Amino acid sequence: MRLNIDLDGKGRQSGSINLPSSTNDSAYQQIQIPIVALSNGDGPRILLMAGNHGDEFEGQIILTRLARQLELHHIRGRLLLLPAINLPAALAGTRTSPLDNGNLNRSFPGNPRGTPTERIASFIEKTLIPNSDFLIDLHSGGNSLNYLPAPSVTDTEDEPVRTRLLGILRAFGSPLGYVFSEPPTTDVGTIGSCRRAGIERLGSELGGGGGVSPEAVALGEAGVLRVLTHLGALDPAAIANLPPPSPMKILRRPASHSGYYIYAESTGVFEPFIELGARVSPGQPVGQILTPEVPWHEPLTVHSSVTGTLICRRAQGLARRGDGLMVFAEDLQC
Numbered sequence: 545m546r547l548n549i550d551l552d553g554k555g556r557q558s559g560s561i562n563l564p565s566s567t568n569d570s571a572y573q574q575i576q577i578p579i580v581a582l583s584n585g586d587g588p589r590i591l592l593m594a595g596n597h598g599d600e601f602e603g604q605i606i607l608t609r610l611a612r613q614l615e616l617h618h619i620r621g622r623l624l625l626l627p628a629i630n631l632p633a634a635l636a637g638t639r640t641s642p643l644d645n646g647n648l649n650r651s652f653p654g655n656p657r658g659t660p661t662e663r664i665a666s667f668i669e670k671t672l673i674p675n676s677d678f679l680i681d682l683h684s685g686g687n688s689l690n691y692l693p694a695p696s697v698t699d700t701e702d703e704p705v706r707t708r709l710l711g712i713l714r715a716f717g718s719p720l721g722y723v724f725s726e727p728p729t730t731d732v733g734t735i736g737s738c739r740r741a742g743i744e745r746l747g748s749e750l751g752g753g754g755g756v757s758p759e760a761v762a763l764g765e766a767g768v769l770r771v772l773t774h775l776g777a778l779d780p781a782a783i784a785n786l787p788p789p790s791p792m793k794i795l796r797r798p799a800s801h802s803g804y805y806i807y808a809e810s811t812g813v814f815e816p817f818i819e820l821g822a823r824v825s826p827g828q829p830v831g832q833i834l835t836p837e838v839p840w841h842e843p844l845t846v847h848s849s850v851t852g853t854l855i856c857r858r859a860q861g862l863a864r865r866g867d868g869l870m871v872f873a874e875d876l877q878c
């Protein structure tokens with residue numbers, strides 16, 4: 545893979561990371577993953593990515609807009625903006641790549657001689673992240689999930705790091721923020737890549753459902769700008785016209801094997817009983833799975849087993865056994 549801009553160059557550069565791909569239709573094809581670099585004087589080097597999953601559109605919109613609208617004289621240091629990092633998936637509007645079915649965020653550290661998705665992961669791991677001081681990695685729920693929009697950080701037992709990350713999370717200025725307790729398997733995502741390079745990361749879950757939430761885009765764009773200012777990468781004058789930040793309620797999402805995740809135990813139509821943001825208690829019925837092809841069968845009631853807030857819900861009506869239906873989070877005990 546080849547980058548056709550200079551990561552150490554000054555000013556504004558637009559170009560691409562070129563991934564050779566040879567197909568029946570195009571023997572010498574290059575997949576040209578767009579990149580915009582904005583470099584101005586001393587300051588941190590921030591990497592901003594969206595489109596890791598191609599069906600998550602809010603982050604793609606935010607970085608596409610910032611790539612054109614951020615003014616160079618407001619930058620302190622260097623921003624790298626990649627609004628469609630898994631370009632084949634982003635162009636197809638799918639979570640995984642149509643070229644190899646690869647899920648980029650399950651492909652790290654990648655393989656420079658592997659599938660297209662593994663080669664993109666390897667380029668991020670070996671070139672982009674080690675040349676950056678901080679990663680902003682924008683995600684949404686995608687085609688199958690809807691999330692209450694919020695930024696996220698990964699939980700850690702390192703207290704100084706935890707305090708710094710919570711400060712960055714609050715700087716986003718949205719009403720809600722997430723702390724994710726991730727299992728060790730997340731080492732295959734950008735979380736693992738950042739850990740190996742020794743840099744910190746802010747993520748997000750900005751809406752989802754395969755569409756675009758204007759509220760989540762506005763919240764996400766303002767949040768990214770506030771965080772860039774908090775990190776010293778943007779002149780405060782650049783955010784003078786933003787609304788004041790909200791006080792933030794922080795919720796902790798436990799690991800996915802906990803009772804905070806509900807999976808479908810049968811196949812059918814999932815009818816949720818509660819909206820995103822609802823509070824639940826153990827034993828509460830939160831939905832049911834019906835089988836319209838055998839309407840005389842009793843629906844399967846789905847219960848919460850925890851006390852918490854519904855932060856994520858399946859976006860599609862049809863559910864197969866094993867599909868994730870709901871995710872709850874608990875109030876963070878700081």
Ligand SMILES: [Zn+2]
Binds near residue numbers: 596600649683
């Ligand atoms: Zn994602």
